[in-house]
Amino acid sequence: MVSELEAKRLEMLREIVPGMKRMAFLADFRYVVAWDEVQAAARSFALEVERFDVRSSEDISRAFEAAIEDHVAAVRIGIGGTTRPNRRLIIELASKYKLPAIYSAREFAIDGGLIAFGADYADLYLRAATVVDKILKGTDPAEIPIEQPTKFDLVVNLKTAKSLGLTIPYALVARADEVIE
Numbered sequence: 001m002v003s004e005l006e007a008k009r010l011e012m013l014r015e016i017v018p019g020m021k022r023m024a025f026l027a028d029f030r031y032v033v034a035w036d037e038v039q040a041a042a043r044s045f046a047l048e049v050e051r052f053d054v055r056s057s058e059d060i061s062r063a064f065e066a067a068i069e070d071h072v073a074a075v076r077i078g079i080g081g082t083t084r085p086n087r088r089l090i091i092e093l094a095s096k097y098k099l100p101a102i103y104s105a106r107e108f109a110i111d112g113g114l115i116a117f118g119a120d121y122a123d124l125y126l127r128a129a130t131v132v133d134k135i136l137k138g139t140d141p142a143e144i145p146i147e148q149p150t151k152f153d154l155v156v157n158l159k160t161a162k163s164l165g166l167t168i169p170y171a172l173v174a175r176a177d178e179v180i181e
Helices: 002-016 035-044 057-069 087-096 106-110 121-136 158-163 170-175
Strands: 022-027 048-053 074-077 101-103 115-119 152-157 178-180
Touching: 002 035, 002 074, 002 101, 002 115, 002 170, 022 035, 022 057, 035 048, 048 057, 057 087, 087 101, 087 106, 101 106, 106 115, 106 152, 106 178, 115 121, 152 158, 152 170, 158 178
Parallel strands: 022 048, 022 074, 074 101, 101 115, 152 178
Antiparallel strands: 115 152
């Protein structure tokens, strides 16, 4: 499931940045487990991917500077304990350096990021509440099956695309659950 999501994210980036050969993956790797999936997806698209482990706002700033020096064409931002609280900084840096970025949490696109594709957290919270209810009613947690997310959000920020000088393909906009103009 994770590898399919990463492949879809990279495919979307390739639609937005045709001819992309190099990209960056920026995340706090103490918490993000998708590195192998990103590498596999990148290989399937003949992309080189640079890994940037960020654990502070200073690391984030340095990572963007290094990504520019490494001539990456786009950035995949992993969501976690460092990136989520620093989302405004990340969005500002992506804008400053004119780097298209894809995120896995909708609030990034809502706050000015280019595009977000990931699990619908509201749906996950409702499903988690159902599991908690079962446990409180006496169900043994070991008997409750592990569930994968089934509902995903695609949010496209056309205002950000315009500021980056990008044209989002109509087919991608048409698939979006939310379009910010």
